[in-house]
Amino acid sequence: MSDLRFDGQVVVVTGAGSGLGKAYALFFASRGASVVVNDLGGSLAGSGASAKAADAVVNEIVVAGGKAVANYNSVEDGAAIVDTAISAFGRIDIIINNAGILRDISFKNMKDADWDAVHAVHLKGAYKTTQAAWPHFRKQKYGRVIVTSSAAGLYGNFGQCNYSSAKAGLIGFGETLAKEGAKYNIFTNIIAPVAASRMTATVMPAEVLQYLAPEWVVPVVAVLVHPSNKTENGSIFEIGAGHAAKLRWERAGGALVKCDETMTPGAVLAKWADVNDFTKAAHPTTTADMVTYLRQSNALPPNPPGEDVRFDGRVAVV
Ligand code: NAI
Known part of the structure; x- marks a missing residue:
């Protein structure tokens, strides 16, 4: 693992201003990749926007001697994010579809706005961003995609019918991309991570959160998107607290x-x-x-x- 590097590769990480996305961005930059740090910079519920989150991560990478540029578009406008990669670095090799919001509410009280916003960011966002990169991947006969699902998408979770359905949708999305991309050496894998972030800060006890560093999810993702991965495509992995396990x-x-x-x-x-x-x-x-x-x-x-x-x-x- 210590020698898995990404020199010359361009990685787009969506939602890279905090939590898991920030950990991916810092890691890939530290291993030689050029990174597009995408983040809309809004609230956990998806309201507002700010350049601050993405800028802070880019700054941290550049100060450490790495290569990164910021992008502040919503993942719903995925073409603009991929454009940033092409205009800054001339190519794109890896997409980590990670951006996400939460609008938890019981099914009985679910409003269309809460349903639509969560589906737009998670499901449509991954679709728009990955679709914009797809012609580049096909042309260069290389691409690595991560789709971020959730235990809620796999098993359902009280108060999350919007989130769990979007996350379950991402499983079918990833499994299909794996099949369509295989012959072009485009591999897509699906992860269900667990990590301490603003998403879990209020729903998990501190005693558990201390074992859930986002950095302990990153190495598994690195293995999946590295060129040396020639076997895992369309697989689902639960990852957290330093543990990784495949599902089927x-x-x-x-x-x-x-x-x-x-x-x-x-x-x-x-x-x-x-x-x-x-x-x-x-x-x-x-x-x-x-x-x-x-x-x-x-x-x-x-x-x-x-x-x-x-x-x-x-x-x-x-
Ligand atoms: P986070 O809230 O720290 O990070 C999400 C990032 O996405 C934020 O920086 C936010 O500004 C950004 N974002 C939100 N909407 C966006 C949009 N439209 N366009 C671009 N950026 C946007 O949360 P965390 O925990 O790091 O989550 C990352 C991913 O992992 C999410 O997809 C989440 O659903 C998933 N996940 C996380 C789990 C956990 O235990 N933390 C569990 C299961 C899944």
Whole structure:
């Protein structure tokens, strides 16, 4: 790890004015990268704007002898952020989609404005920023993308239906980019971090926060976006307190009821234990896996000779 460097690479870190984003920016600059420090500089709820947060991080990098420029656009205007990278450094290699806001409120009391603002920053922001970089990545046949999800997106969390749905959306977004980018050597991975920041300051006890330095998330992200990563693409990692663990989807063995008039609710209930039985679990990674599985379990007829069900490289209407 000590010798993983990023010399000559250009990294865009969104929301790099504080918390995790600041830790990424300082790290990449200290390892030789040129960094675009993007931050809108607003409140935790997403109101207001200021150049201060991004400027302070750029200043810290430059004083330490590193290379960085500030960008103050919202991630919703991702093209402007990528433009900053191209005009300052002439290229872009890595995007860390990290910017985020919170507007926690129970589902019962959720307002459209709270829903829309959170989705705009997290989901649309990652889409707009990464899409602006995509032609550069394709042309140079190289790109590394991090998408920031959350435990709330994986498991749901009380009072966060706006945030958790945006964060879950980012998982599908990242998994799809991984598939579309693979042949151009564009790798996308998804992280669910835990770190002490203004986001967690009021919801986690100080006793726990002291073990959650953002700097202890950074090395895992560095491994994922380094050119030496030739295997991890479309993976999900939970990272925090110096711990890192990969997650995957798991499908229970399931039950073949019948695809005729005997497929009734009662017949389903009779096999409910099998529907929920994880002792013969599978770990699907593509949409085609379900079709393959249905053929193997005789719910669908076998493939016609010489034909395989494949979705890669095609637009499938489901
Ligand atoms: P933070 O609040 O310290 O940092 C977020 C940064 O994003 C702020 O500097 C903010 O000004 C910036 N930002 C907000 N809206 C923006 C916009 N429209 N355009 C550009 N910049 C914008 O929070 P933290 O904890 O560092 O969060 C970083 C990411 O990690 C977020 O996506 C968050 O949802 C995610 N996350 C954090 C967890 C934690 O335990 N801290 C847990 C799970 C996910």
